Amino acid sequence: MRLSKGFIPTVKETPSDAIIPSHQLMIRAGMVRALSAGIYSWLPLGYKVMKKVCEIVREEMDAIGAQEFHLPALNPIEIWEETGRVKAFGDTLFQLKNRPLVLAPTHEEIICWIAKNHIESYKEMPQIWYQIQMKFRNEPRPRSGVLRGRQFLMKDSYSLDTTWEALDVSYDLHAEAYKKIFTRCGLKFFIVGASSGAMGGTGSQEFMLESESGEDTIALSEDNSYAANLEIATSTVPKGIRNAESKPIEEVHTPNVKTIDELAVFLKVDHNVLAKSVIYWADDKPVLILMMGNDELNESKLMSVLGADVRPIEAERLKELTGADGGSIGPVGLKGFKIIADKRLEGANGLVSGANRNDFHLGNIDLQRDCTIDGYFDLRTVQAGEKASGGSASLRIVKGIELGHIFKLGTKYSDALKATYLDEKGESKPIIMGSYGIGIERIIACHIEQNHDANGIIWDKSIAPYDVHLIAVSMKSTGVVEKAEQLYRDLDKAGVDVLYDDRSATSPGFKFKDADLLGMPLQVIVGEKNLVNAKVELKIRRTGERILVEADDVINQVKLMLEGIK
RNA sequence: CGGAGCGUAGCGCAGCCCGGUAGCGCACUUGCUUGGGGUGCAAGGGGUCGCGGGUUCAAAUCCCGCCGCUCCGACCA
Numbered sequence: 348m349r350l351s352k353g354f355i356p357t358v359k360e361t362p363s364d365a366i367i368p369s370h371q372l373m374i375r376a377g378m379v380r381a382l383s384a385g386i387y388s389w390l391p392l393g394y395k396v397m398k399k400v401c402e403i404v405r406e407e408m409d410a411i412g413a414q415e416f417h418l419p420a421l422n423p424i425e426i427w428e429e430t431g432r433v434k435a436f437g438d439t440l441f442q443l444k445n446r447p448l449v450l451a452p453t454h455e456e457i458i459c460w461i462a463k464n465h466i467e468s469y470k471e472m473p474q475i476w477y478q479i480q481m482k483f484r485n486e487p488r489p490r491s492g493v494l495r496g497r498q499f500l501m502k503d504s505y506s507l508d509t510t511w512e513a514l515d516v517s518y519d520l521h522a523e524a525y526k527k528i529f530t531r532c533g534l535k536f537f538i539v540g541a542s543s544g545a546m547g548g549t550g551s552q553e554f555m556l557e558s559e560s561g562e563d564t565i566a567l568s569e570d571n572s573y574a575a576n577l578e579i580a581t582s583t584v585p586k587g588i589r590n591a592e593s594k595p596i597e598e599v600h601t602p603n604v605k606t607i608d609e610l611a612v613f614l615k616v617d618h619n620v621l622a623k624s625v626i627y628w629a630d631d632k633p634v635l636i637l638m639m640g641n642d643e644l645n646e647s648k649l650m651s652v653l654g655a656d657v658r659p660i661e662a663e664r665l666k667e668l669t670g671a672d673g674g675s676i677g678p679v680g681l682k683g684f685k686i687i688a689d690k691r692l693e694g695a696n697g698l699v700s701g702a703n704r705n706d707f708h709l710g711n712i713d714l715q716r717d718c719t720i721d722g723y724f725d726l727r728t729v730q731a732g733e734k735a736s737g738g739s740a741s742l743r744i745v746k747g748i749e750l751g752h753i754f755k756l757g758t759k760y761s762d763a764l765k766a767t768y769l770d771e772k773g774e775s776k777p778i779i780m781g782s783y784g785i786g787i788e789r790i791i792a793c794h795i796e797q798n799h800d801a802n803g804i805i806w807d808k809s810i811a812p813y814d815v816h817l818i819a820v821s822m823k824s825t826g827v828v829e830k831a832e833q834l835y836r837d838l839d840k841a842g843v844d845v846l847y848d849d850r851s852a853t854s855p856g857f858k859f860k861d862a863d864l865l866g867m868p869l870q871v872i873v874g875e876k877n878l879v880n881a882k883v884e885l886k887i888r889r890t891g892e893r894i895l896v897e898a899d900d901v902i903n904q905v906k907l908m909l910e911g912i913k
Numbered sequence: 914c915g916g917a918g919c920g921u922a923g924c925g926c927a928g929c930c931c932g933g934u935a936g937c938g939c940a941c942u943u944g945c946u947u948g949g950g951g952u953g954c955a956a957g958g959g960g961u962c963g964c965g966g967g968u969u970c971a972a973a974u975c976c977c978g979c980c981g982c983u984c985c986g987a988c989c990a
Contacts, residue, residue, distance in 0.1 A: 361925085436990085863950090
């Protein structure tokens, strides 16, 4: 491609609303342009990268026997009603006004629909079906450039199996394929245990990239033996104490004590005898949750435990229902509440909690004796420095970007849509499904997040839009132009994809800056300075290393260099 | 959905407090100049100041409403 003819609108100034490096560079390099919040046009240079990433994804999916589909983005809303996901997605689901159609945010329903109509026998499975297609989600707050958009390209695949063991096989095949895909795209990623959330199912893992720009929080052990999304992460922390003697409850006056820290200081006791009360609505029913000391309640865990939508109670309603304000709430004598507690408190006595009367607390509470606890569950959010579950290494908490997510769905959708098959005995069984996703744009943005410097993007060869950026330093020098034109032709013949800066009215400095910004792995610089000595300069973008080669031997040298470059 | 901010030329911004002929840099056009790290000089083109209403002799500027966008948070398959 000749830069003089191509449409690659680079810009010098960083757009003010782009905060993260990948977003800034994708705009500056002329890869994308925003059309509206979370909606991007992909310009030729960006689209070229996208196609390369898609090709890698296709190769690895095909390698595990997956078959490519192309499914409609417009779906009848009835199918989504049947699985209950119109309600589950809520406002995130785009709905059409003039037809009972939705813009598909994912495709479990449609896959299931096809399977229901065409898979009759156990003999027809396993199947792995995939597609690379636009997804539409009305995100309340799109952000970070293409990292969270309202429409985005996704590789989604679905496995259809007859047994849970077979599902494990399909799942593991995906995990392996995903590792290959992200590795080939030059990403440093890690795998974490994750919450299945509203997708349902029995297990899931996320492929994560550590980044300050990430929206997920992950607990990682120092020895890398443990990695989990903070939503489900667990750690080893000591449980509460059970004293031999359970003393009678006593009321303590605690004027102006609002927080657990203040209470510990006021009573001169350790946090592990304090039971913090947190009140949530669970599908509009109030629940009191007891946490030890200052342990932070994990809403994801709470949601899983209760199987309901959860949200904190409003301060006004709190007093109405308990008779006290936050800071003085407790489980003893509380009516009309479901009460659950964190596992750390199981069996504990001698505890202090609120008296449901402002400025008073109760001491010597024995949870077994004094209240009805509906269950003890792991409900706490792990903290940095704690020991990872099942290990001795301590945890650190990092931010991450989710590149891919694999789910063991089970029969949630096949049950809802009655996608069944006949087994060996002629019995009708629901198909066991898995679902697997990769965000294509996220791969691209993440690659830039991990591979850039002050001057611009540094592409890995595997997804670089072009292999070589050829610069004719001056178009006024006949010798330079002749040499550059010849190299452009010969490199193309040699199968090297070249972006050729043949712009005539552009100064050398401008061309060098653009080349660094666009970030092709190798730059071939043809200038008078070296040509008089029959030399051409090669520059490796990543290292900045410059090598002079014989002008007659450029093609061979370029091929050699490209082999050696990541 | 809660909090904060922004909307003035393609991009980045000033002007608004204190109402009175709409500006700067980059980009663009033309000419000259320069030619190894975003050349220099000169002359140009380009705006219903987001939209609607109000106050006023007069509104980019003050007031009200709406829309859009961004950031922080909540949410997120």
